[in-house]
Amino acid sequence: MAVREDMAVRATGLALLSLLLATLLAAMVVGGASAAERGRAHARKAVAPAAAPADAVPATPATSAVTPEVTPAAAAPAPGEFPVASEVRLGGDDQQTRMVIDLTDKVDVRAFTLANPYRVVIDMPQVTFQFPPKAGESGRGLIKAFRFGLVMQGGSRIVIDLARPAHVDKAFVMEAANDQPARLVLELSPTDREAFMRTIALENRALENRPGETHNADSHADNKAASDPRPLIVIDPGHGGIDNGTRAPSGEMEKTIVLEFSLMLRDKIEKTGKFRVVMTRSDDTFIPLGERVQIARARQAALFISIHADALRRSEGDAQGATVYTLSERASDARAAQLAEAENQADAIAGLDLSSEPKDVAGILIDLARRETKTFSLQFAQGVVADLKTATRLHQHPLKSAAFVVLKAPDVPSVLVELGYVTNKADLKSLISTDWRDRTADSIVHAVQTFFATRTSQN
Numbered sequence: 001m002a003v004r005e006d007m008a009v010r011a012t013g014l015a016l017l018s019l020l021l022a023t024l025l026a027a028m029v030v031g032g033a034s035a036a037e038r039g040r041a042h043a044r045k046a047v048a049p050a051a052a053p054a055d056a057v058p059a060t061p062a063t064s065a066v067t068p069e070v071t072p073a074a075a076a077p078a079p080g081e082f083p084v085a086s087e088v089r090l091g092g093d094d095q096q097t098r099m100v101i102d103l104t105d106k107v108d109v110r111a112f113t114l115a116n117p118y119r120v121v122i123d124m125p126q127v128t129f130q131f132p133p134k135a136g137e138s139g140r141g142l143i144k145a146f147r148f149g150l151v152m153q154g155g156s157r158i159v160i161d162l163a164r165p166a167h168v169d170k171a172f173v174m175e176a177a178n179d180q181p182a183r184l185v186l187e188l189s190p191t192d193r194e195a196f197m198r199t200i201a202l203e204n205r206a207l208e209n210r211p212g213e214t215h216n217a218d219s220h221a222d223n224k225a226a227s228d229p230r231p232l233i234v235i236d237p238g239h240g241g242i243d244n245g246t247r248a249p250s251g252e253m254e255k256t257i258v259l260e261f262s263l264m265l266r267d268k269i270e271k272t273g274k275f276r277v278v279m280t281r282s283d284d285t286f287i288p289l290g291e292r293v294q295i296a297r298a299r300q301a302a303l304f305i306s307i308h309a310d311a312l313r314r315s316e317g318d319a320q321g322a323t324v325y326t327l328s329e330r331a332s333d334a335r336a337a338q339l340a341e342a343e344n345q346a347d348a349i350a351g352l353d354l355s356s357e358p359k360d361v362a363g364i365l366i367d368l369a370r371r372e373t374k375t376f377s378l379q380f381a382q383g384v385v386a387d388l389k390t391a392t393r394l395h396q397h398p399l400k401s402a403a404f405v406v407l408k409a410p411d412v413p414s415v416l417v418e419l420g421y422v423t424n425k426a427d428l429k430s431l432i433s434t435d436w437r438d439r440t441a442d443s444i445v446h447a448v449q450t451f452f453a454t455r456t457s458q459n
Contacts, residue, residue, distance in 0.1 A: 083125075084128045084129075085184075086104070086130050087101065087131070088182075090141070093139070094163070095189070097140060100184070102181045105176075106173050108125065109123065109172070112203045113168065113203065114200065115193075115196065118165050120168060125154060125156070134198055144161040146158060147159045148240040149242030149284075150240075151242050151351070152241075152285060157351055159242060159349065162188075165196035167189050169187040171185070192311065231274075231276070231302035232301045232302055234277075235280070236305065236307065238255070238308040239254055240255050240259065240287060241255075241281075242350045243330075243433070248423065255421060258307045258419070265444060268441050272445065274449065278295065284415075286350045288346075290405070302413070303380065304407075304413065306411060306414070307416075307419065308407075308417065309421070309431060310323070312423050313423075319395065319424065321397060322417065322419055324399055324418075325416040325418070327401065327404060329403050333399075339402060344403075344404065373414075374415050376413035380448075382399065384443075387447040387450075388443050391439040392428075395418075
């Protein structure tokens with residue numbers, strides 16, 4: 001009886017603290033442009049560069065920025081009509097490096113730079129990447145490696161990891177001519193850190209001075225949901241778009257596995273009729289970590305479930321089974337700390353500027369809410385572990401904690417579920433099995449129902 005009363009007090013306290021946080025949340029949602037929004041602004045404002053011969057290499061001052069005139073966005077093409085990027089070639093050395101990409105159609109591009117680590121980002125309208133396998137895993141000259149993918153609906157991005165600070169001498173797309181395809185050309189030359197940072201400052205100033213679109217920070221909030229008393233659950237398929245996550249030796253990507261599982265989990269939860277469900281992503285789109293958290297907070301979600309799949313390098317041995325994580329600034333073990341560090345790099349992987357991320361404010365209020373939320377997060381995590389036992393193999397230490405960014409909502413109970421290891425043959429066979437997904441999703445649905453039934457009885 002005393003335990004029930006204690007939990008009831010905790011639940012009531014969390015509700016009151018959530019109300020007190022409402023004003024703060026509104027300010028956070030509609031406040032100044034976040035790093036994620038600045039990254040999306042770059043993607044929305046892909047521009048048409050001035051034409052230049054592919055073989056010309058001008059002597060460019062180290063502080064100049066690639067800031068061509070803005071081109072109005074064209075109407076979005078129907079699925080299957082996007083330009084295709086089919087081949088990518090690297091040439092040159094550490095004094096001048098060139099990247100050339102073959103395209104079926106000319107597109108507008110914008111190139112800009114980011115520091116810590118040193119990167120060049122190329123934004124363009126949505127294209128279909130059909131590069132050869134393992135493209136981007138290694139580089140040449142000033143290019144250490146590169147990634148590519150969808151960063152938002154209608155926008156694609158290439159993120160280039162630099163071996164050292166470099167200047168963008170040219171970034172343009174040539175028209176198709178003489179039986180040759182359209183080609184995106186990027187030329188880089190070495191520079192020093194001071195000049196590199198000046199270039200970033202100039203690029204940011206140019207972006208801020210452009211007329212921007214009116215952006216509703218929570219345009220997808222549904223007014224009808226305000227009158228629906230059912231608890232709202234946010235399901236967060238990890239990674240997406242340009243961020244592939246882990247990859248199995250046979251090629252299966254984490255972002256695809258967890259999205260397919262999450263869509264099944266959503267359908268099963270909605271089918272109970274007891275809950276509302278929102279997905280942080282429902283297709284192959286990149287969503288910044290902070291925005292995933294904000295989706296849950298802005299809707300006053302009752303539960304946040306992030307879905308992932310783990311991996312180990314060959315040198316780290318082998319591991320198998322599902323693991324459930326809760327938030328803790330002090331990781332439960334070294335492996336948990338390593339995993340959180342890797343997952344928290346998603347924004348950097350996708351080419352977001354993290355140099356001026358806002359700090360938490362109203363610390364005392366948030367700390368109070370976080371204490372209550374931590375209790376409920378752990379309660380749900382324990383329930384998930386108990387139910388997963390009936391459906392799948394668990395890791396030898398199935399309940400862990402670490403400082404995952406996506407679990408840091410102070411007023412939303414949150415867990416991260418690693419379904420298994422894509423680098424383990426048995427786990428991978430399960431992860432791509434429809435029958436296994438069905439059983440495992442059912443076990444999580446049962447844990448959700450038990451969690452809210454317990455909360456209701458305690459209240």
